[in-house]
Amino acid sequence: MTTYLDPHLQSIALRLEDGDPGVRRVAVLELVDSPEEEAVELLIKALSDTNELVRMEAAKVIDEFEPRDMMDALVDALTAGDENVRNAAANALADLKDPSAAPALLKALEKDDAFVITAILRSLKQLRIADARSKAIGFLLHASPGVRREAVGVLGYLQDAQNLPQLISVGLNDAHAEVRRAAIGSLVFGSPAQVADALISALHDEHWQVRVEASRGLGRLKVLDATQDLIKAVNDELWQVSEAAANALGQLKAVDAIPVLGECFTNPISNLRKAAAAAMGEIAHADGLIPLETAANDNDPDVRKIARWAIGEIEKASALAGSESL
Secondary structure (H helix, E strand, C coil), rough: CCCCHHHHHHHHHCCCCCHHHHHHHHHHHHHCCCCCCCCCHHHHHHHHCHHHHHHHHHHHHHHCCCCHHHHHHHEEEECCCCCCCCCHHHHHHHHCCCCHHHHHHHHHHCCCCCCHHHHHHHHHHHCCCCCCCCHHHHHHCCCHHHHHHHHHHHHHCCCHHHHHHHHHHHHHHCHHHHHHHHHHHHHHCCCCCHHHHHHHHHHCCHHHHHHHHHHHHHHHHHHHHHHHHHHHHCCCCCCCHHHHHHHHHCCCCCCCHHHHHHHHHHCCCCHHHHHHHHHHHCCCCCHHHHHHHHCCCCHHHHHHHHHHHHHHHHHHHHHHHHHHHC
C-alpha cells in the first residue's frame, strides 16, 4: 500500500483497506474533505472496490473532485460493471470542459462499447474540438441510437456549415425519432437558404418531438416560406406541436395566421391559448383585436394577462402607423 505524508490521508488509506465495507464507505466520504492531490488516487481505488455500496458512495462524491485530475480513471470507470459508477463517471466527464483533455478523449473513442462512446462524445461536444468532426461523422451510422444522437451533438456544437449536409440527412432519414429530433434541432446555426427545406420537411415528421423542433427552427430563423406549413401545424393532433407552430408564426409576424390563431382560444389547453395570444401580440395587426377580446375574458389569468398585453401591442402599432402617416 502507498504511504502518504499527510496523516489524515494515510488514515483514510488504511481504512479503505479495512475488511468492513462500512468502514470503507465512511473513509470514502472523508476523502472529500482532504486537500491533498493524492486523494484522487484513493477515490479511483474506491471506484473499483469489491463492495457495491462502497463503489456507489465513491460514485456519489466524484463531482467533488476536479474531473481533469482523474480523467483516465473516469474513462476506465465507464466500463465498470456497476451501473452507478458508470453513470457517475459519464456525468463527470460531461462536466469536463478542458481542451487539453481532447486527445485522451479522442483516443478513448476506440473502445468498442456504446456506453463509453456515448459518454466520450457528450464530453467532446462541450469542447467543440474540430478534430472530433471526422470521428462524429463516422458514428452517425453506429448501431446505437444514443451514440448517433451524441455524434449529432458534436457536429451541431461545432456550428460549421460543412456539417449541415450530414445533419440534414440524419434529421430526415434516421430510424430513431430522438436522433432525428437532435439533428433537426441542431440546424439553427445554418442560414434559412441552407436549412429551410429540411426544416419544412421535418415539420411533417411522424414523431411530434421532431415536428416541435422543426417549428422552433423555422421561427427562430424566420423562414417566411414556411408560413402556410406552420399554419397547418397549428391544427396538429398534439398541442405541443400546435404551441410551437403558434410561437413560430408570431416570430414570423404572419398576418395570414391570425384566423387560425384565433381559433386556438377555444382550445382546452391553456398553454396553446397563451401561445396564440403571445403570437397575436408579436404580429400586432388590427385583425387580431376581435379574437383577443375573447382571450381577454379567458378563465386562465395568464391567458388574460397575455391577451391584454397583445391588445396593447396592437394599439401601439396602430398609433405608430397613424403618426407616421401624418
